[in-house]
Amino acid sequence: MKRRQFIGAAVVGATLMSAPMLRAQGRPRVVVVGGGAGGATVARYLAKDSAGALDVVLVEPNEVYHSCFFSNLTLADLRTPESLEHRYDKLAHLGITVLRDRAVGVDRARREVALGGGGVLAYDRLVLAPGIDFVAGSVAGWSEADAEIIPHAYRGGAQVALLRAQLGAMRPGGTFALVAPPNPYRCPPGPYERVSMVANLMMRINPTAKILVLDPKSTFSKQALFEDGWARHYPGMIERIGPGAGGNAVEVRPAVGEIVVAGAVVKFDVANIIPAQKAGAIADAAGLTEGGWVPVEPLALAAKTDPLVHVLGDAAAQGDMPKSGFSANSQAKVVANAIRAELTGSRAFPPRYANTCWSAIAPDDGVKVGATYTAGEGKIAAGEGFISQVGEAADLRAATYAESFAWYDAIGEDIFG
Amino acid sequence: MNDYPRTISHWRAAVGYGLSASMIGRRLNASKLSMLTFLAAAALFSAATAQSIVTVGQPEIEAPSCAGVPLSASPGAESSLVDPAKDLRGAIAAGQGDRDWGEYLAGECLTCHGLNAEANAGIPPLARLAPMDFASALEEYRRLLRPDLGMRLVAAQLAPDEVAALTAYFASLPPSPATP
Numbered sequence: 001m002k003r004r005q006f007i008g009a010a011v012v013g014a015t016l017m018s019a020p021m022l023r024a025q026g027r028p029r030v031v032v033v034g035g036g037a038g039g040a041t042v043a044r045y046l047a048k049d050s051a052g053a054l055d056v057v058l059v060e061p062n063e064v065y066h067s068c069f070f071s072n073l074t075l076a077d078l079r080t081p082e083s084l085e086h087r088y089d090k091l092a093h094l095g096i097t098v099l100r101d102r103a104v105g106v107d108r109a110r111r112e113v114a115l116g117g118g119g120v121l122a123y124d125r126l127v128l129a130p131g132i133d134f135v136a137g138s139v140a141g142w143s144e145a146d147a148e149i150i151p152h153a154y155r156g157g158a159q160v161a162l163l164r165a166q167l168g169a170m171r172p173g174g175t176f177a178l179v180a181p182p183n184p185y186r187c188p189p190g191p192y193e194r195v196s197m198v199a200n201l202m203m204r205i206n207p208t209a210k211i212l213v214l215d216p217k218s219t220f221s222k223q224a225l226f227e228d229g230w231a232r233h234y235p236g237m238i239e240r241i242g243p244g245a246g247g248n249a250v251e252v253r254p255a256v257g258e259i260v261v262a263g264a265v266v267k268f269d270v271a272n273i274i275p276a277q278k279a280g281a282i283a284d285a286a287g288l289t290e291g292g293w294v295p296v297e298p299l300a301l302a303a304k305t306d307p308l309v310h311v312l313g314d315a316a317a318q319g320d321m322p323k324s325g326f327s328a329n330s331q332a333k334v335v336a337n338a339i340r341a342e343l344t345g346s347r348a349f350p351p352r353y354a355n356t357c358w359s360a361i362a363p364d365d366g367v368k369v370g371a372t373y374t375a376g377e378g379k380i381a382a383g384e385g386f387i388s389q390v391g392e393a394a395d396l397r398a399a400t401y402a403e404s405f406a407w408y409d410a411i412g413e414d415i416f417g
Numbered sequence: 418m419n420d421y422p423r424t425i426s427h428w429r430a431a432v433g434y435g436l437s438a439s440m441i442g443r444r445l446n447a448s449k450l451s452m453l454t455f456l457a458a459a460a461l462f463s464a465a466t467a468q469s470i471v472t473v474g475q476p477e478i479e480a481p482s483c484a485g486v487p488l489s490a491s492p493g494a495e496s497s498l499v500d501p502a503k504d505l506r507g508a509i510a511a512g513q514g515d516r517d518w519g520e521y522l523a524g525e526c527l528t529c530h531g532l533n534a535e536a537n538a539g540i541p542p543l544a545r546l547a548p549m550d551f552a553s554a555l556e557e558y559r560r561l562l563r564p565d566l567g568m569r570l571v572a573a574q575l576a577p578d579e580v581a582a583l584t585a586y587f588a589s590l591p592p593s594p595a596t597p
Binding site: 049329337356370371372383384387388396399402403407411413414 | 539
């Protein structure tokens, strides 16, 4: 059996031999860990552009990717959960070896990745795009073990569906409490878009409900836009308690449905705890993290301590880009170009980075913030930017809202083919 | 698309006749007006800034317009996003653009734009845009004649040779969907 046939047979659900898979002769191997917006884009662009010159292996434990971006819209029934599902079959058809497995360790000296299924993958370049994990103990009284009762809902899929179900079953006039995370975290406007979407749902099915936001940050992304939108669409429903009033030091009592804020006990009916965040576990296992995230150089997101390992997306401490699916996708194309140039001698182009975050405040009321970024001194640095304005015409807001849906379709195709 | 000037010399010839945009417009049918708009904008802009290209006599030309909006934007329409040093020279040279570079640059477009997707609300797919429409649209964003904030930023940060590269890349794509 030829080697390529073996690799092909290994696509999806494969079991690997326990001995290391050796690098293919004459064909450098790039191992990509994580099949989200960053990792899948890197794999796709590497395979698409190298036309078989690279052996691209994507390691991803899940058969289906549920995008975290746009998942807030499922809370207000503006998208179905199924419409946020993506599979890896088109990437496999591009020649990428998609391994349904979990990377559990990296031996950087030997250039090998250990897999949860017992296999070992050798690499010439490694790309880590593991997304986020949660910082244990960051919200007193709550741990990830409680997430089946009080969801974090900060990964797409089951957790978001759980939160939607709980909101739908909440008693009339009940209280929904959301604990927002400290910086830095995935999707800066995300918690506040979530508040908007929950409020939208409540206006329809439970109009006397209350929403309490407990926030360790004094300011937040698109704050003026959200607060204006909340006043217009959901008057009197949303109360936010910032750090000056105890929002920075809450204690959750999951068993009795209480949150202690500045010494006062607040009863809740449904809660959403979004904890402090850090890079996905494999980044730590690889010995690359510093303060929870992986410092990377700005030209092509190589780890500052290992030029053979690129880390992108949420897990990277790259500088000024927000942690978003858009950012990860943008970074991925820079990384793919750089790796391909190094391994195949193809042309290397200067990095270009961009981000835009759309947020839905209500149906047909969308806002956005965006910027371009450059490789600066030691970090990716913000360049010019733009943001929607308070008081914009309704038709512009409706156009921005529609635009976000078009973006979702386009980036899905760009990531997964 | 065949009408698009493929080389700088073709463009020089087009401008060198000294025809005004309105004169040309009367002679040609409406389907070619977008090309004329682009050429006229190019001539106006290049006459002021692009010595390396315009070596023939300065064309006398009326202020061009796009969809009825004058391209000679008023000072009030300018913003910090507009860099006067960036002109249309690169776009004019479409067909000579660096396709591979364009393919790389296109990655930035494809985060939001589909390639072959059917047109959906708000963001047009790019593979079916004629090169000239593509370059003209970017120029209109750069001059703040189109409203979208995101595209104004994108356009303001594309140098002429980058526009040319993108144009060359998108022009090289097959006209029908060819998703692998």
